[in-house]
Amino acid sequence: MQLTLGPVPYYWSADRLHAFYRAAADWPLDTVYLGENVCSKRRAFSLDDWIGLGRELTQAGKQVILSSLALVEARSEMGVVRRLCENGEFRVEANDMGAVQLASAAGAPFVGGSTLNVYNPRTLAVLRRAGMVRWVPSVEMPGRMISENLQGLGDPDLEVEVQGFGPLPLAWSARCFTARAADRPKDQCGFRCLEHPSGLPMGTRDGDAFLRINGTQLQSGRWLHLLDALEDIRAAGANAVRLSPWGEDMAGVVRAYAAALAGEAGADRPIPGLAPEACCDGYWFGEAGMARVARNARFQEELT
Amino acid sequence: MELLCPAGSLVGLRKAIDNGADAVYMGLRDDTNARHFPGLNFTDQQMQQGLRYARERGARVLLAVNTYAQPQGWLRWQRAVDQAADLGVDALIAADIGVLDYAASRHPDLPLHLSVQGSATSAEALRFYEEHFGIRRAVLPRVLSMAQVRALSESTDVELEVFAFGSLCVMVEGRCLLSSYVTGCSPNRSGACSPASAVRWEETAQGLESRLSGVLIDRFSKEEQAGYPVVCKGRFQVEGQVGHVLEEPTSLNTLSLLPELMAAGISAVKIEGRQRSPAYVAQVARVWRQAIDACRHNGDGFQPREDWMAALAGLSEGTQTTLGAYHRSWQ
Numbered sequence: 216m217q218l219t220l221g222p223v224p225y226y227w228s229a230d231r232l233h234a235f236y237r238a239a240a241d242w243p244l245d246t247v248y249l250g251e252n253v254c255s256k257r258r259a260f261s262l263d264d265w266i267g268l269g270r271e272l273t274q275a276g277k278q279v280i281l282s283s284l285a286l287v288e289a290r291s292e293m294g295v296v297r298r299l300c301e302n303g304e305f306r307v308e309a310n311d312m313g314a315v316q317l318a319s320a321a322g323a324p325f326v327g328g329s330t331l332n333v334y335n336p337r338t339l340a341v342l343r344r345a346g347m348v349r350w351v352p353s354v355e356m357p358g359r360m361i362s363e364n365l366q367g368l369g370d371p372d373l374e375v376e377v378q379g380f381g382p383l384p385l386a387w388s389a390r391c392f393t394a395r396a397a398d399r400p401k402d403q404c405g406f407r408c409l410e411h412p413s414g415l416p417m418g419t420r421d422g423d424a425f426l427r428i429n430g431t432q433l434q435s436g437r438w439l440h441l442l443d444a445l446e447d448i449r450a451a452g453a454n455a456v457r458l459s460p461w462g463e464d465m466a467g468v469v470r471a472y473a474a475a476l477a478g479e480a481g482a483d484r485p486i487p488g489l490a491p492e493a494c495c496d497g498y499w500f501g502e503a504g505m506a507r508v509a510r511n512a513r514f515q516e517e518l519t
Numbered sequence: 520m521e522l523l524c525p526a527g528s529l530v531g532l533r534k535a536i537d538n539g540a541d542a543v544y545m546g547l548r549d550d551t552n553a554r555h556f557p558g559l560n561f562t563d564q565q566m567q568q569g570l571r572y573a574r575e576r577g578a579r580v581l582l583a584v585n586t587y588a589q590p591q592g593w594l595r596w597q598r599a600v601d602q603a604a605d606l607g608v609d610a611l612i613a614a615d616i617g618v619l620d621y622a623a624s625r626h627p628d629l630p631l632h633l634s635v636q637g638s639a640t641s642a643e644a645l646r647f648y649e650e651h652f653g654i655r656r657a658v659l660p661r662v663l664s665m666a667q668v669r670a671l672s673e674s675t676d677v678e679l680e681v682f683a684f685g686s687l688c689v690m691v692e693g694r695c696l697l698s699s700y701v702t703g704c705s706p707n708r709s710g711a712c713s714p715a716s717a718v719r720w721e722e723t724a725q726g727l728e729s730r731l732s733g734v735l736i737d738r739f740s741k742e743e744q745a746g747y748p749v750v751c752k753g754r755f756q757v758e759g760q761v762g763h764v765l766e767e768p769t770s771l772n773t774l775s776l777l778p779e780l781m782a783a784g785i786s787a788v789k790i791e792g793r794q795r796s797p798a799y800v801a802q803v804a805r806v807w808r809q810a811i812d813a814c815r816h817n818g819d820g821f822q823p824r825e826d827w828m829a830a831l832a833g834l835s836e837g838t839q840t841t842l843g844a845y846h847r848s849w850q
Contacts, residue, residue, distance in 0.1 A: 360591075420755065
């Protein structure tokens, strides 16, 4: 099973991105996704910068995939997606049907991102014919349904990557909620999201850490954490697990997952800075996304 | 420009057509459509009656099969497409690539519209659906500004349909998992956002509380009108401040944009609200019929009449309306 690092969903400065990827080059990862997929106004790195970084990470032995914008509104944004799809060097993760169309037209094999709304084998077959080589199922899809889809498709060559760790990407909007929270219009946002390297917490009025604002994207307040379900993920037919970057101990996360995949003892030790009650795994088990199923069960065992 | 109105029931369908709808859209009584609520939608017999009523009055009928088919239920979606073709509806509204693929190959004469749940916002995305399935029309998500709608219209041959009035989805349709994160049910998979079975109301010392699967969505004082607990319109805390962090309870109303939408070549304006009462649909259809006719007659001098705006405001959430993403400042 491969271990992959998803694109950074937050707005990090160029310095922070450089430092992060310098460290990531030494982590036990097979694949690294690069690029901006949330907001086109975030330009700490240009497309050329990402491509340059991609070459460095390739030198370090990583497979590099460039991730495209999930919500495209302006022609200028589609222009960037077009350049990305026609880069001719790195594989692209298409997060919108416009990117699928462009990658397909360019004859470039692509990764079908989790926002493409792929829920059945017939859809998978259409995208396979269009050039999809790897599928990242929607984060809301239960493991059982992933398995049913793959059985229905019957195509062993399709790679499948399941998000295993990180805040869940839950919704996109035209509105920038970070700018709104700062009482600024989107067009004069002042890049306030730079101040929130793990997103801006949005709690309920009774203090539950419910969601996380990340510009035009909303994320879960809890962290998806499927360390306990790695065997299930493999059994469902996936061959890669994606870890989504966060603003704290990412090296610790990668180490914990790599150790678990290697079957090392003690691999299920909790990740520093991440309380069990801050984690969720409901989607994987066919329940509400915010629910905790496996970890609950384990904690119950520990309690008794 | 077509005035497309919601038909949540046979009575609603008649009211919409009697009050000036050029076309209506409806759904089956199951999770194949994105408004899967108890007491709503059509049986096979009711669809036939509705079609007859519409045909006799020169109106069109569209069928929405616009949730995403899942492996175990695939035959249900397939059957819904076959039903649409057998009934001879004027178009099938679908979002799922597999469903569109099935419809295009099995029923090549059935006109296809891409549902708003398909989240297509660019000429390139529309080209994918046009080349693969021959879609004739696409419903645009409520995320584009008026300038972006105009630019898109200039760069595609696919007919465009936009939301004109009704509940405002704050997130891109087809890309919002907030409901399933909290309740396990999402518009994509089960055709429901914030299902009633997950809603709880409780009178507390601090006011009336609305919860969704236990999550506190809002708390109302005695003077306030309590709204239905959908996540995007609740009140939450950010950096110590409490408020409508994502959006106030408000409805979309683009009546003032009518001349611009017409000039941009928009093919249809869609009224949202299959879950609303027949009386609501009748009132909204009547206002929009008058407005479209007035605008067609005199686009340059078009001004929304005060009585129209007052009638629409009275039918809106929180009695407020907004231009939403069409107006850049909302974003």
